[in-house]
Amino acid sequence: xxxxxxxxxxxxxxxxxxxxxxxxxxxxxxxxxxxxxxxxxxxxxxxxxxxxxxxxxxxxxxxxxxxxxxxxxxxxxxxxxxxxxxxxxxxxxxxxxxxxxxxxxxxxxxxxxxxxxxxxxxxxxxxxxxxxxxxxxxxxxxxxxxxxxxxxxxxxxxxxxxxxxxxxxxxxxxxxxxxxxxxxxxxxxxxxxxxxxxxxxxxxxxxxxxxxxxxxxxxxxxxxxxxxxxxxxxxxxxxxxxxxxxxxxxxxxxxxxxxxxxxxxxxxxxxxxxxxxxxxxxxxxxxxxxxxxxxxxxxxxxxxxxxxxxxxxxxxxxxxxxxxxxxxxxx
Amino acid sequence: xxxxxxxxxxxxxxxxxxxxxxxxxxxxxxxxxxxxxxxxxxxxxxxxxxxxxxxxxxxxxxxxxxxxxxxxxxxxxxxxxxxxxxxxxxxxxxxxxxxxxxxxxxxxxxxxxxxxxxxxxxxxxxxxxxxxxxxxxxxxxxxxxxxxxxxxxxxxxxxxxxxxxxxxxxxxxxxxxxxxxxxxxxxxxxxxxxxxxxxxxxxxxxxxxxxxxxxxxxxxxxxxxxxxxxxxxxxxxxxxxxxxxxxxxxxxxxxxxxxxxxxxxxxxxxxxxxxxxxxxxxxxxxxxxxxxxxxxxxxxxxxxxxxxxxxxxxxxxxxxxxxxxxxxxxxxxxxxxxxxxxxxxxxxxxxxxxxxxxxxxxxxxxx
Numbered sequence: 001x002x003x004x005x006x007x008x009x010x011x012x013x014x015x016x017x018x019x020x021x022x023x024x025x026x027x028x029x030x031x032x033x034x035x036x037x038x039x040x041x042x043x044x045x046x047x048x049x050x051x052x053x054x055x056x057x058x059x060x061x062x063x064x065x066x067x068x069x070x071x072x073x074x075x076x077x078x079x080x081x082x083x084x085x086x087x088x089x090x091x092x093x094x095x096x097x098x099x100x101x102x103x104x105x106x107x108x109x110x111x112x113x114x115x116x117x118x119x120x121x122x123x124x125x126x127x128x129x130x131x132x133x134x135x136x137x138x139x140x141x142x143x144x145x146x147x148x149x150x151x152x153x154x155x156x157x158x159x160x161x162x163x164x165x166x167x168x169x170x171x172x173x174x175x176x177x178x179x180x181x182x183x184x185x186x187x188x189x190x191x192x193x194x195x196x197x198x199x200x201x202x203x204x205x206x207x208x209x210x211x212x213x214x215x216x217x218x219x220x221x222x223x224x225x226x227x228x229x230x231x232x233x234x235x236x237x238x239x240x241x242x243x244x245x246x247x248x249x250x251x252x253x254x255x256x257x258x259x260x261x262x263x264x265x266x267x268x269x270x271x272x273x274x275x276x277x278x279x280x281x282x283x284x285x286x287x288x289x290x291x292x293x294x295x296x297x298x299x300x301x302x303x304x305x306x307x308x309x310x311x312x313x314x315x316x317x318x319x320x321x322x323x324x325x326x327x328x329x330x331x
Numbered sequence: 332x333x334x335x336x337x338x339x340x341x342x343x344x345x346x347x348x349x350x351x352x353x354x355x356x357x358x359x360x361x362x363x364x365x366x367x368x369x370x371x372x373x374x375x376x377x378x379x380x381x382x383x384x385x386x387x388x389x390x391x392x393x394x395x396x397x398x399x400x401x402x403x404x405x406x407x408x409x410x411x412x413x414x415x416x417x418x419x420x421x422x423x424x425x426x427x428x429x430x431x432x433x434x435x436x437x438x439x440x441x442x443x444x445x446x447x448x449x450x451x452x453x454x455x456x457x458x459x460x461x462x463x464x465x466x467x468x469x470x471x472x473x474x475x476x477x478x479x480x481x482x483x484x485x486x487x488x489x490x491x492x493x494x495x496x497x498x499x500x501x502x503x504x505x506x507x508x509x510x511x512x513x514x515x516x517x518x519x520x521x522x523x524x525x526x527x528x529x530x531x532x533x534x535x536x537x538x539x540x541x542x543x544x545x546x547x548x549x550x551x552x553x554x555x556x557x558x559x560x561x562x563x564x565x566x567x568x569x570x571x572x573x574x575x576x577x578x579x580x581x582x583x584x585x586x587x588x589x590x591x592x593x594x595x596x597x598x599x600x601x602x603x604x605x606x607x608x609x610x611x612x613x614x615x616x617x618x619x620x621x622x623x624x625x626x627x628x629x630x631x632x633x634x635x636x637x638x639x640x641x642x643x644x645x646x647x648x649x650x651x652x653x654x655x656x657x658x659x660x661x662x663x664x665x666x667x668x669x670x671x672x673x674x675x676x677x678x679x680x681x682x683x684x685x686x687x688x689x690x691x692x693x694x695x696x697x698x
Contacts, residue, residue, distance in 0.1 A: 141570035
């Protein structure tokens with residue numbers, strides 16, 4: 001194994017990474033870092049690189065990749081690293097894993113270096129779990145590093161937030177990530193277009209442009225087209241059976257925002273989905289901006305309910321969502 | 332890697348090392364034992380991430396040095412069931428370990444050595460040496476009072492205090508406290524205080540014997556390491572601050588009695604049968620020359636015993652958890668015991684008559 005295979009930050013995170021390395025080398029890295037930012041920016045990559053470097057015995061600019069610690073980490077397990085995630089996806093982090101964290105922090109590191117605790121996503125902690133963490137998070141022993149990853153830090157308890165140093169990872173400049181995206185997508189793909197669709201989030205752009213996500217976008221595009229022509233929404237909803245409701249809502253929200261932009265300004269420069277422009281033009285004629293906003297509120301509320309661990313019937317959510325769309329498109 | 336070794340030479344260290352390895356492991360490599368072969372020495376390492384034990388033994392012949400990890404329990408069961416005095420040949424072939432002995436042949440799976448979380452040397456800051464018997468006595472005199480899974484995590488272990496010419500161990504669970512100190516020929520400046528976790532204390536005590544042979548201790552910021560000739564034992568530490576035990580030791584006791592230890596212990600065990608099963612409270616009535624021990628339970632059953640003691644002073648009535656008193660009487664090794672009391676709300680001090688190297692403080696209970 002060599003240093004190339006060790007986790008490294010993504011190209012647009014170079015400046016942040018340098019700051020972190022500088023802090024760590026001067027011994028001024030805080031004991032708790034809250035890395036926040038949308039998943040599409042890749043906070044995980046930055047966190048993994050930092051974890052590997054913290055645990056490494058001979059860190060250079062990155063983790064060395066040769067020492068005992070790096071070998072253990074590469075095999076998928078390190079005795080001084082504790083990862084906490086929800087037991088099953090989309091669920092909460094309960095108090096038991098946090099109690100294990102407390103026990104882990106109470107004993108010194110097995111390898112004699114740092115102890116690292118990663119909580120991802122930190123918003124998933126329920127109230128009891130967050131409260132159980134406070135004592136350890138506030139005053140852990142020496143050489144302990146907590147890394148909390150949160151997409152929406154405002155969902156965290158303020159008492160947890162205030163105990164961490166918050167690092168926001170903003171949407172990168174398009175120039176910084178287009179080269180990376182072009183390489184990830186292959187040559188014949190339009191990196192700039194997908195970056196625009198993803199709202200400037202490079203990792204999201206990569207996911208959207210490949211495989212099932214791309215297929216879903218195509219299906220939704222056709223469905224939108226059919227709705228504008230007056231198709232029956234309940235019948236159309238059956239075409240989406242088995243697809244993730246979150247993904248469908250995400251596209252819907254993006255398109256609604258485009259419609260509102262177009263309706264308010266008439267400009268086409270800021271649109272995220274320029275390929276849909278003909279459909280937008282037709283839709284904008286049919287409804288008022290106020291109605292689009294109302295639909296947007298509905299979509300966001302549904303998304304919030306899903307994120308907070310609700311378990312709605314996906315068929316019903318989709319039908320309700322499409323019925324509202326078609327009502328607006330036809331009015 | 333290729334070497335041969337007699338069954339007996341392998342089995343003794345292997346049994347001890349495999350004792351550290353826990354049966355149910357979340358991580359496959361932890362159920363393995365690391366075998367490192369050098370020119371004249373075979374080292375076996377087992378760990379459960381809290382304690383690590385390295386056992387060393389001498390092979391009959393080494394053809395090729397090297398290292399491998401193999402399942403600990405399976406290796407031990409194989410060695411145990413081979414006939415006595417048999418010679419075992421150990422070879423690593425294509426990532427599998429092959430054991431041959433007489434007409435038997437076993438092939439064991441291995442895992443990469445790099446994944447084994449053994450602790451690397453050279454992290455210690457202070458080194459010193461003690462007679463094994465001294466350390467064992469200190470641990471055995473105090474280990475019973477350690478807390479178990481207390482939220483005050485720093486109590487789930489034993490304080491090991493080393494200062495110039497003195498070693499001391501302290502443990503407490505908040506209701507009783509045990510302190511034992513002995514002079515030792517060591518020079519530690521400044522004084523070192525570290526908390527060894529419960530599991531580490533119990534394992535270390537199992538490895539020590541009563542001899543005057545030395546055990547050398549290496550104290551690091553994150554580990555304590557004990558070397559004897561054949562074993563190296565390493566434990567993580569509890570990352571916390573131990574409470575100030577000196578403030579807990581009562582100084583105002585004026586009612587001192589001396590009793591026969593074995594007799595008092597029997598009296599207490601008998602009366603404890605009829606004490607409340609949950610709180611285990613007994614009442615002690617102290618009078619001139621006599622101690623009356625009484626217990627009753629929610630079913631209104633009663634026990635009363637009298638025992639002769641050496642005491643002259645005012646009468647006193649005080650309650651205790653009988654389990655705590657019996658524990659202390661169990662570890663004292665003098666024939667007689669001295670108990671110092673002040674009033675029904677103050678803790679009692681138990682020690683050898685005239686004060687030995689150990690001191691025990693027990694909090695009273697209100698009955």
